[in-house]
Amino acid sequence: MQHKPTRLRSLLLSSMIPRLALLIAVLSIMLFGLSFHFIIKQTDELQRQSISGLEQDINYIVSDTTRQLADLAANDIIINALVDIERRDSYLPMFFRSLNLTQAKSVEFALFDFAGNRVIDKNWNATIPESLSSAWRQQTLGSSNTFSSVSQYGVLISVPVLLKGVAEGALVMYVDSLQSLLAPYPRLTNQLVTDSTGHVLFSSEPALIAPGSNFSNFNNSGYAITQANWKNLTLYSVKPTITAYREMAWTGIVLLAMIAGFIFIILHMVSMTGTLAERTLSKLYEDIKNSLNSNSNAPLRDDQQLEAQELSDIRKAFDKLIWDLTEVSLSNEQFSNVLESMGDMLVVVDQNQEVLLSNKRFDDFCDDQYGEKQGILKFIMQKLGATQSNELKHFSVSTGQERFVRWTKTSLADANGNIRGDIFVGSDETEQRSLESHVKVLTHAMDEATVSIIISDIKRVGQPIIYANSAFEELTGYTREEIIGHNCRSMQGEETKEKTIDCIRKAIATREPIETTLLNYKKDGTKFFNRLNLTPVKTNGEITHYIGFQQDVTQQRQTEQYLQEAREKAEESARLKSSFLASMSHEIRTPIHGISGVLQLLGGSELTGEQKHYLSLAKFSIQGLLHIVNDILDFSKIEAGQLQIEESPFDILESLENLQSQYAILCQEKGLELHFHFDLQGYHVVQGDDVRFRQILSNLLGNAVKFTDTGYIEVTTCIEKNPDNTLRLLCSVKDTGIGIAQDKQSTIFDVFTQEDLSTTRKFGGTGLGLSISKQLCGLMGGDIKLESVKGNGSTFSFTIQLEEADESLIKPIHYNNASKTVKGKKRKVLIVEDNDINQVIAKQHLSNHTTLSAKSGVEALQALNKMKVTFDVILMDCQMPEMDGFEATKRIRNGEAGSRYLNVPIIALTANAMKGDKERCVSAGMDDYLSKPFDAEDLTDKVELWASIEKDQEANAVH
Structure with a gap:
């Protein structure tokens, strides 16, 4: 008799309950173990948090109390108490009684002086061990540092009371026990x-x-x-x-309740699962049996006797079904994967042009076209016709552009060779078309470019050239066939700099771009300068090629060389011109000085009225000649870029008032009215170049006086503040003179320009004054302009930029304050001058002193060494034969004239007036500077000044 299989529900319950019981037991043990471990760990963590909190409390008490004491020690009341000994007892006790720094009930405060004596206290009854008392005194009073101690003797904190960084006392707080400080904290x-x-x-x-x-x-x-x-x-x-055990007990009760509920839920779930599975599988079995018409009387295998009846019946029906379905499913799945993995579009139609199969790429293509799939397919079939392959043009709805698709048609035949339909495969060539078109455009553009372009492959041996355009052929004479596959070393020659080639090799080796110029040779041997720009090209993140741009810059190089030579020649010309002007200045000023000196000597003699008149005319002529020379030198300095604008404080109101006084006399002589109007906005002292400002205004005032016979001259000056806090000075000079014609006004500021020749003949002048004034205005950040009507006068207006300055910065005049002079004392003066006339003039000017002359620096050194008399002052000409004044001065300062002359005052007498002359005098060791021609009074004043200076008060300033 065949054994009846056990039902699925009974089998599930009998099989799963023992396993579930074991699982529940293991889980229970693990839960109890984890709970106990967690409780122990929580207890330990709670204790660690408690210790951490205790540590923070102690830290806070000590640090916060120390901070409060430090703030208190910086209080003016505490600091004053150490200084104001007499009055501190009146306010310090009250101040101490008001202090409350901690929550402890018994707190003692005290203020100690630098010797450790208690000045004042609050509740201070502390009995502190000597070691602790000595420790806080040494740390706080000795080292000016805070001190804190927590021990069985209590809590003691001391901070220094600092005066200029040094402890002059200490504030001390003492609590007899840590217990009273920590007790209030939870x-x-x-x-x-x-x-x-x-x-x-x-x-x-x-x-x-x-x-x-x-x-x-x-x-x-x-x-x-x-x-x-x-x-x-x-x-x-x-x-x-x-405490931990109590927590464990409560946790155990909760866990037991959870386990009991878990067991009940599991049993219920297993029972329900068995019942549901039995019902489901029975129904499934009936369906499969009806479908497959299986034999229900087939016996179960021996090894399956213990299986559920439902599973035993289902197995037989599934065996055949799974076998059949597996083959079909596998074949369909593989075929579907192949279709979908195709990069091309595919559609299969029958003989009635009905779609049998299409992949997703074809479906997506149809979605991107106007119309339905059947209409699109009909269009493709019509276009192909009898041909097997053709490229068709389609319009994309999503991109709004044309798409190029190559369609291929293949007949669909069955196993017997009968034609069942057609297979259409479409390959999208739009991107390839675009890429090919783009490459053609780029290639054409590079080939037609006027700049030579080459591309080299640096990954291949020898780094050969793989592309060269037409411009390269025109530039070098090499054809593409001759250069492709080779490199550009054939274009290098013996004059090509090896250093430049090494730089190119290094840049390629390090994959860096480089731009350089090197000498190359064309195919016919012609040299040319090649401006080479090499740029690396990356492929997939790696530099594989270099593109080179070449340009013939031979003509540019030649032009640069020509410009360089021209620049050097211009600089040499400017240097020679400057040297010539310096020489001419010296040569012109020397005779002028002789004439001026003689006239000054004549002026000191007894003359008749007529002779005095002639003498005044000669002096006026000398002043005019000197003014012309100064104008020419100023213009030359500006033209050579040697004129420097000084930046120093000056009183602009004082300068204007001096000019007003100076020109008031000239105007009075001509019967003219002179009016000055000021609106300086309170800026009397400004930063700028006072000399050049007065030069500009003097030129304009001089012209106004010269060209005005009747009427008035009006000068208006105002200052405005710019947004950047600089100052803008606007000054205008208005006259009622002859005026300037409209057609001459555009050139009035040009060099050597006056209105006409008659003006020059009548009024004189060089025509440089206005040109110099315009250029000086430009150097000072401003400009000058003219408004004039012929016959009705002129108005010249100019602007310059200034800055605010402090009145205290104005330097006092050296002659009045620098030293104490002794008038009338006879001095011993050595005059070193190669010009006989100038020697005579200088001696005559210094007739009240003892003088000796020398004609060169060599004679001066000999005189200083041989003569027993010691000279008080040396007057040194700069330009002399054999040894000039600069060299002579350096030798005197170096001791070649003896130690007594190491600090002797040396005053330069020079006819030089170019930039750097004064600096050369100072650098050589001279103490002062007089430019020829000079007044006799200036000479005597300087000699008197320097001769009277004591040895320990010698000054090195040049005026």
Whole structure:
């Protein structure tokens, strides 16, 4: 008799319940173990948090109290108390009584002086061990540092009271025990603080462990203890272990309730699962049996007797079904994957042009076209016609552009060779078309470019050229066939700089771009300068090629060389011109000085009225000649770029008033009215070049006086403040003179230009004054302009930029304040001058002193060494034969004239007036400077000044 199989529900219950019981037991043990571990860990973590909180409390008490004491020590009341000894007793006690720095009930404060004596206190009854008392005094009073101590003697904190960084006293706070400071703070567990000997300084549960006892006497059985060190103290957290067991008991009850509920749920789920599975499989079996018409009486295999009846019946029906379906499903899946993985579009139609099969690429293509799939397919079939392949043009709806698709038609035949339809395969060539078109455009553009272009492959041996355009052929003479496959070394020659070639090789080796110029040779041997720009090209993130742009810059190089030579010639010409002007200045000023000196000597003699008149005419002529020379030199300095604008404070109101006084006399002689109007906005002292400002205004005033016979001259000056805080000075000079014609006004500021020749003949002048004034205005950040009507006068207006300055910065005049002079004393003066006339003039000017002359620096050194008399002052000409004044001065300063002349005052007498002359005098060691021609009074004043200076008061300033 055949054994009846067990039902699925009974089999599931009998098989799963023992396993579930074992699983529940294991899970229960694990849960209890994890719970116990978690509780122990939580207890330990709670104790560590408690110790951390205790440490933070102690830290906070010490640091916060120290900070408060430090703030208090910086209080003016405390600091003044150490200085104001007599009055501190009146206010300090009241101030101390108002202090409350901690929550402790018994706190003692005291203020100590630098010697450690208590000045004032609050509740101070502290009995401190000598070691602790000595420690805080040494740290705070001795080293000016804060001090804190927590020990069995209590808590002591001291901070220095600083005066200029040094401790002049100390504020000390003392609490007799740590217990009173920490008691107000809440605690997570029982907390203890002991010192290094185990003495209890603080206990959060005094009933359990009393403060002042020794912790080693505490019976710790039944307690969990965690400790940590803080400085010289030990912090403890004490918690009874019974607390952990109580928590474990409650956790166990909760876990047992959870396990019981889990068992009930599992049993219910298993029962429901068995019932549902039995019902489902039975129904499935009936459906499969009806479908496959299986034999229901077939016996089960011996190894399946214990299986459920439902599964045994289903197995037979599934065996055949799975076998059949597996083959079909696998074949269809593989075919579908092949279709979808195709990069091309595919559609299969029957003989009635109905779609049998299409892949997703074809479906997406149809979605991107106007019309339906059937209409699109009909269009493709019509266009192909009898041909097997053709490229068709389609319009994309999504991109709005044309798409190029190559369609291929293949007949669909069955196993017997009968034609069942057609297969259409479409390959999208739009991107390839675009790429090919783009490449053609780029290639054409590069080939037609006027700049030589080459491309080299640096990954291949020898880094050969793989492309060269037509411009390269025209530039070098090499054809593409001759250069492609080779490199450009054939274009280098013996004059090509090796250093430039090394730089190119290094740039390629390091894959860096480079731009350089090197000498190359064309195919016919012609040299040319090649401006080469090499740029690396990356492929897939790696530099594989270099593109080179070449340009023939031979003509540019030649032009640059020509310009360089021209620049050097111009600089040499300017240097020669400057040297010539310096020489001419010296040569012209020397005879002018002789004439001026003679006239000054004549002026000091007895003359008739007619002779005095002639003498005044000669002096006026000399002044005019000197003015012309100065104009020419100023213009030359500007033209050579040697004129420098000084930036120094000056009183502009004083300058204007001096000019007004100076020209008032000239106007009075001609019967003209002179009016000055000022609107300086309070800026009397400004920063700028006072000399050049007065030169501009003097030129304009001089012209106004010269060209005005009747009427008035009006000068208006105002200052405005710019947005950038600089100052803008606007000055205008208006006259009622002859005026300037409209057609001459555009050239009036040109060099050597006056209105006409008659003006020059009638009024004189060089025509440089206005040109110099215009250029000076430009150098000072401004401009000058003219408004004039012929016969009705002129108005010249100019602007310059200034800055604000402090009146205290104006330097006092050296002659009045620098030293104390002694008038009337006879001095010994050595005059070193190669010009006989100038020697005579200088001697005559200094007739009240003892003078000796020398014609060169060599004679001067000989005189200084041989003569016993010691000269008080040396007057040194700069330009002399054999040895000039600069060299002679350097030798005197170096001791070649003896130690007595190391600091002798030396005054330069020079006819030079170019840039650098004054600096050369100072650099050579001269003390002062007089430019020829000079007045006799200036000479005597300088000799008197320098001769009267004591040795320890010698000045080196040049005026």
